[in-house]
Amino acid sequence: MRTEDIISKILFLCASFSAVIVFMITVFLLQEGVRMLNPSFLFGKTWSPHRELFGIFPTLVGTLCVVAGAVVIATAIGIPSAIFLSEFSPFWVRNIIKSSVELIVGIPSVVIGFFGLTVLVPFIRDNVGGRGESILAGWIVLAFMILPNLITIAEDSLRAVPRSYREASLALGATRWQTVRNVVLPSASSGIRAALVLGVGRAMGETMAVLMVVGNPETPWIPLGILDRVRMLTSTIAIEFSYAEWGSSHQYALFAIGVVLFFMVTALNFIATFVIRRKNIQ
Amino acid sequence: MSNQNQLITYAVVALVIGATVGYLAAGPITYNKQIQDLQNQLAAGGEAKLRGSLSIAGSTTILPIAQECANLFMEQHLMVDISVAGGGSGAGVKSAGSGEVDIGEASRNIKASELLSYPDLVAFSVAKDSVAVVINSDNPLAGDLDLTFEQVSEIFSGEITNWSELGGPDHEIEVYTREEGSGTRAVFVDYAMGGKELAANAGVKPSNGEMRAAVASNQYGIAYVSFGYIDDTVSAASINGVEAVVENVNNGQYPITRILWMFTKGMPDELEAAFIEYVQGPEGQAVVEDLGYISIY
Numbered sequence: 001m002r003t004e005d006i007i008s009k010i011l012f013l014c015a016s017f018s019a020v021i022v023f024m025i026t027v028f029l030l031q032e033g034v035r036m037l038n039p040s041f042l043f044g045k046t047w048s049p050h051r052e053l054f055g056i057f058p059t060l061v062g063t064l065c066v067v068a069g070a071v072v073i074a075t076a077i078g079i080p081s082a083i084f085l086s087e088f089s090p091f092w093v094r095n096i097i098k099s100s101v102e103l104i105v106g107i108p109s110v111v112i113g114f115f116g117l118t119v120l121v122p123f124i125r126d127n128v129g130g131r132g133e134s135i136l137a138g139w140i141v142l143a144f145m146i147l148p149n150l151i152t153i154a155e156d157s158l159r160a161v162p163r164s165y166r167e168a169s170l171a172l173g174a175t176r177w178q179t180v181r182n183v184v185l186p187s188a189s190s191g192i193r194a195a196l197v198l199g200v201g202r203a204m205g206e207t208m209a210v211l212m213v214v215g216n217p218e219t220p221w222i223p224l225g226i227l228d229r230v231r232m233l234t235s236t237i238a239i240e241f242s243y244a245e246w247g248s249s250h251q252y253a254l255f256a257i258g259v260v261l262f263f264m265v266t267a268l269n270f271i272a273t274f275v276i277r278r279k280n281i282q
Numbered sequence: 283m284s285n286q287n288q289l290i291t292y293a294v295v296a297l298v299i300g301a302t303v304g305y306l307a308a309g310p311i312t313y314n315k316q317i318q319d320l321q322n323q324l325a326a327g328g329e330a331k332l333r334g335s336l337s338i339a340g341s342t343t344i345l346p347i348a349q350e351c352a353n354l355f356m357e358q359h360l361m362v363d364i365s366v367a368g369g370g371s372g373a374g375v376k377s378a379g380s381g382e383v384d385i386g387e388a389s390r391n392i393k394a395s396e397l398l399s400y401p402d403l404v405a406f407s408v409a410k411d412s413v414a415v416v417i418n419s420d421n422p423l424a425g426d427l428d429l430t431f432e433q434v435s436e437i438f439s440g441e442i443t444n445w446s447e448l449g450g451p452d453h454e455i456e457v458y459t460r461e462e463g464s465g466t467r468a469v470f471v472d473y474a475m476g477g478k479e480l481a482a483n484a485g486v487k488p489s490n491g492e493m494r495a496a497v498a499s500n501q502y503g504i505a506y507v508s509f510g511y512i513d514d515t516v517s518a519a520s521i522n523g524v525e526a527v528v529e530n531v532n533n534g535q536y537p538i539t540r541i542l543w544m545f546t547k548g549m550p551d552e553l554e555a556a557f558i559e560y561v562q563g564p565e566g567q568a569v570v571e572d573l574g575y576i577s578i579y
Contacts, residue, residue: 218482218485219482246380
């Protein structure tokens with residue numbers, strides 16, 4: 001009984017560790033960043049630290065454009081892939097595809113960014129137009145980066161649907177595709193949605209790879225087309241934090257960007273959990 | 283199935299044995315080599331009294347000098363370990379001032395605001411340098427481009443936007459700039475921009491290397507880099523009819539010069555002083571000249 005107690009305490013300590021860290025990060029971020037959080041920060045149109053102008057609106061819009069497009073592309077490729085892998089693929093094909101998809105996770109993001117910069121950007125410049133560095137390049141690079149998690153999680157949730165559901169549907173005379181569409185997909189929908197949310201979160205937080213291909217204009221503007229260049233919130237922190245002087249409003253503005261990112265991802269998680277729960281109750 | 287498991291077990295066992303044998307064989311060899319190096323060094327009258335580690339960060343202009351000098355210095359002082367990173371001049375001042383690194387570097391003079399934040403920085407000049415405007419070597423204007431500061435400021439502020447206005451092809455000029463913390467940017471803006479703001483649509487690149495790479499891969503690009511980064515992949519423009527070469531900086535004709543600095547927080551300790559003296563000394567200055575920068579003497 002005594003060892004039992006000790007073990008449960010140790011387990012509790014481990015479990016509370018990440019909660020404590022998250023709490024500390026939140027407090028720290030708010031403390032440093034909240035003084036800059038005001039309407040002229042959120043909706044200001046010019047980001048130019050040497051003129052003491054800290055408006056993140058164009059950067060925010062740019063970030064959302066890149067993330068949204070990347071998630072759409074990743075979903076359009078990822079969900080069908082997951083359906084194929086779990087429902088239609090022969091065993092050996094699945095093995096090959098799954099292991100190559102899992103390999104993508106192991107590629108460091110700078111390497112993907114470097115590939116984007118040296119291959120994708122010139123390709124877009126020569127064949128699509130503009131400077132090459134663009135929202136489009138950001139979409140492709142980010143979609144590639146969130147694809148593996150999306151496929152893996154979506155496939156897992158499809159495979160978690162009990163065999164008996166499929167058998168019942170097939171026994172009623174439904175074809176394989178009808179079974180997938182009407183039985184398997186609805187049962188797995190909460191898992192698939194979770195996969196999407198994780199993808200959005202990952203895309204929002206990604207820094208290095210996307211920094212290298214979206215162009216980072218000197219003073220970002222609100223993008224008007226997919227060949228426009230944008231800045232990401234994360235890249236702004238990554239580039240500027242190293243030289244923002246301690247205690248300057250520039251540094252607090254960068255912390256405030258951190259707060260904005262944090263709240264966007266947190267809000268997303270809450271919405272997703274809420275949607276998933278409601279679906280399950282129904 | 284059990285056959286497969288057996289196979290895997292054998293493979294794992296073989297790997298472990300192989301790795302162990304390899305480690306045991308290689309360990310003493312590298313260890314012996316280090317001792318031998320040290321003995322050779324002592325026999326040759328070298329010093330082994332310096333020991334410890336140094337971290338250096340800051341200006342990407344000075345990065346190649348620091349890297350090469352660190353390698354040579356570590357060859358002579360085996361007990362010393364030096365790590366060199368970039369980050370930009372602003373980061374160099376900030377990280378030296380706050381004690382994050384031992385030696386910071388800046389390719390511009392320290393700003394008044396920085397001196398207020400970090401009053402105990404001590405500066406050492408390690409080289410001289412200049413800043414050149416570079417374009418792609420496949421640009422039809424490559425080799426012939428001659429600009430005045432007036433034109434440079436108009437290009438980089440976005441008033442001249444097409445190469446045809448400079449006698450080149452009818453295509454948009456694609457401007458690249460460094461981030462605000464960059465010393466190269468500060469010097470460039472001071473000399474050439476005449477109080478104008480850099481173009482809003484200029485692409486920001488966070489290092490000299492990336493500026494050069496951006497122009498090298500973009501036929502219509504234009505950027506500014508440290509003299510140490512000029513190579514065959516880009517073509518430097520003349521300023522006021524003066525070619526961007528080291529000789530013209532030395533004889534005072536090329537209009538931009540700057541001093542490259544290293545900083546310590548307070549007076550340098552023994553190891554920091556030894557390294558800075560090495561960079562300032564004959565061997566360090568030979569590296570400086572080899573890499574395309576200008577000696578302080």
